[in-house]
């Protein structure tokens with residue numbers, strides 16, 4: 001059975017506009033799924049729907065099954081416990097997810113105290129260990145800093161540390177490196193890749209950037225205008241994309257960057 005399965009997910013606005021139309025995909029435990037599509041294709045809506053975080057007024061039908069349990073039918077208190085503990089997320093701009101008025105140390109410790117029942121001292125120790133895990137070497141300074149005192153790359157490392165703090169089963173990453181410059185983007189991607197390997201967390205990686213997705217994902221879902229147009233693997237998509245739209249995305253990526261024909265060459 002898949003660990004996470006989205007089945008016929010349809011989202012409509014209160015005005016009746018269909019933003020997601022019967023979106024279906026699944027990922028096995030330990031799998032790495034990339035969700036790709038151009039701006040407005042519904043990638044973020046899908047991620048938010050999985051987390052039960054859609055804006056008020058939107059209606060959702062279909063299922064989001066975590067280990068066979070439909071998250072869409074759970075009472076919000078149970079969903080709160082799953083979010084962060086079993087499905088963790090990182091977003092494009094960590095500043096929106098981080099509290100500007102709280103030091104990084106307290107923010108990393110928060111979920112550990114909430115979900116794990118750690119004491120203050122245990123949480124502090126664990127926060128330092130997590131900083132080391134995401135290669136924030138001067139972690140004493142980082143833990144005592146406010147988010148805005150850190151660089152974009154450091155903030156995304158903090159966001160990753162927070163996301164992985166409670167050893168979630170699924171990590172949902174929505175454009176986590178898009179706001180970073182190219183060098184830092186490569187470092188954070190390498191780190192993510194290593195952490196996913198090391199922890200065995202199941203990855204759902206959402207991005208408009210095909211070369212970035214191709215570096216970290218194995219399976220691939222291609223979205224367009226709120227629908228899934230192709231479900232494939234990164235390797236097959238690079239070698240021989242089946243759907244014309246996937247081919248178009250790959251050709252467009254190849255026109256501006258070096259995107260090889262095999263995943264090993266990335």
Ligand SMILES: Nc1ncnc2c1ncn2[C@@H]1O[C@H](COP(=O)(O)OP(=O)(O)OP(=O)(O)O)[C@@H](O)[C@H]1O
Nearest residue numbers: 013019037038039040041042043044045046055208
């Ligand atoms: N709060 C909202 N209310 C109504 N429609 C919305 C809202 N947020 C997004 N949309 C619409 O939903 C559709 C899907 O948007 P979504 O943000 O999921 O796309 P995306 O693929 O993630 O694009 P991007 O990479 O630009 O974020 C778009 O047509 C967008 O205009």
